[in-house]
Amino acid sequence: xxxxxxxxxxxxxxxxxxxxxxxxxxxxxxxxxxxxxxxxxxxxxxxxxxxxxxxxxxxxxxxxxxxxxxxxxxxxxxxxxxxxxxxxxxxxxxxxxxxxxxxxxxxxxxx
Amino acid sequence: xxxxxxxxxxxxxxxxxxxxxxxxxxxxxxxxxxxxxxxxxxxxxxxxxxxxxxxxxxxxxxxxxxxxxxxxxxxxxxxxxxxxxxxxxxxxxxxxxxxxxxxxxxxxxxxxxxxxxxxxxxxxxxxxxxxxxxx
Numbered sequence: 001x002x003x004x005x006x007x008x009x010x011x012x013x014x015x016x017x018x019x020x021x022x023x024x025x026x027x028x029x030x031x032x033x034x035x036x037x038x039x040x041x042x043x044x045x046x047x048x049x050x051x052x053x054x055x056x057x058x059x060x061x062x063x064x065x066x067x068x069x070x071x072x073x074x075x076x077x078x079x080x081x082x083x084x085x086x087x088x089x090x091x092x093x094x095x096x097x098x099x100x101x102x103x104x105x106x107x108x109x110x111x
Numbered sequence: 112x113x114x115x116x117x118x119x120x121x122x123x124x125x126x127x128x129x130x131x132x133x134x135x136x137x138x139x140x141x142x143x144x145x146x147x148x149x150x151x152x153x154x155x156x157x158x159x160x161x162x163x164x165x166x167x168x169x170x171x172x173x174x175x176x177x178x179x180x181x182x183x184x185x186x187x188x189x190x191x192x193x194x195x196x197x198x199x200x201x202x203x204x205x206x207x208x209x210x211x212x213x214x215x216x217x218x219x220x221x222x223x224x225x226x227x228x229x230x231x232x233x234x235x236x237x238x239x240x241x242x243x244x245x246x
Contacts, residue, residue: 040159040230041242080245084228087163103161107245110158110165110188110229111142111200111220 030057032098036064041106046072055096061085062092064102080107112185113169115160120187120201128185129205136209138216142200144193152236155194161228172222182206182215188229199231 036051043049046069053067061083066073083090084103096102112128126139144156165188173184185203193199200223204215224245231243 037161039161039228040232044242084161084164087167089164103164105161105228106230108224108226108228109231109243109245110160110227111224111231 031055032057032059032096032100034064034096034099035101036068037101037103039103039105042072042104057098058095060093060095061090061102063096064104068104078106081105082107112187113166113173114187115162115165115190116187117189117191120189120198122198122201125185125187125201125203129183129203131183131205134183134205134207134212136207136212137203137205138209138212140200140202140216140220141198142220143198144195146195148233151239153195154234154236155192156199157192157232157234158188158190158199159230159232160188160190165227165229168227169223172219172227175222176204176215176219179218180204180206180211180215182211184215184219186219186223188223188227190229192234 031054033052033054036053038046038049048069051069053064055063055067065077065081082105083092083094084105085094085096085100087101112125120141122139122141126137129137145153147153169186169188173186176182177184182204186201188200189198200220202216202219202223204212204219206212206215233241233243235241
């Protein structure tokens with residue numbers, strides 16, 4: 001087989017541990033800190049592949065868009081935007097928790 | 112076998128991964144970069160994945176096709192730069208009979224394209240670049 005570039009598991013767990021250590025950043029005012037990752041076209045439009053955003057506790061995944069670095073936040077979210085939380089697909093209304101990793105995704109075009 | 116790889120796809124390895132003495136049919140699908148898309152010459156494609164979720168979705172796609180068709184599946188997708196004419200994705204499926212093997216391979220590649228978070232950047236010979244939009 002060609003060189004394997006991804007272990008099917010392991011890297012995600014390590015990331016969650018790292019994020020957990022940062023979760024103390026949540027302040028007493030009911031705000032949470034989540035890690036955001038972007039890929040492909042969204043990554044290029046944002047100019048970053050990772051960001052940390054602070055949101056009110058209980059915010060849904062869909063609230064991440066407006067907290068992204070400009071210029072993305074100032075634009076309307078794409079109709080086809082999808083979300084993953086901690087490496088699993090998630091409904092846009094899913095409440096976020098402190099230390100979550102959220103990925104915003106446009107439909108894939110693999111194959 | 113479910114893998115994301117950075118180099119050429121090992122087709123013989125893909126086929127041997129689904130070998131089963133109870134299975135009388137094996138189907139192989141290879142997706143290959145075309146030299147031209149919408150009449151614009153392509154220099155190559157660049158693939159990028161949300162790797163953690165891509166691997167788990169590829170595993171789910173394979174398990175579902177295996178269950179539905181009594182098949183064994185292997186799926187490999189290449190990441191990074193793929194020159195025109197080389198394979199970007201390979202699906203091998205074996206089953207007791209050819210119908211199950213063909214159906215499982217067809218279903219797996221269709222599902223992969225619909226739900227696995229991998230994106231394709233077209234790099235054109237004229238220097239232009241453009242992300243393919245999924246559906």
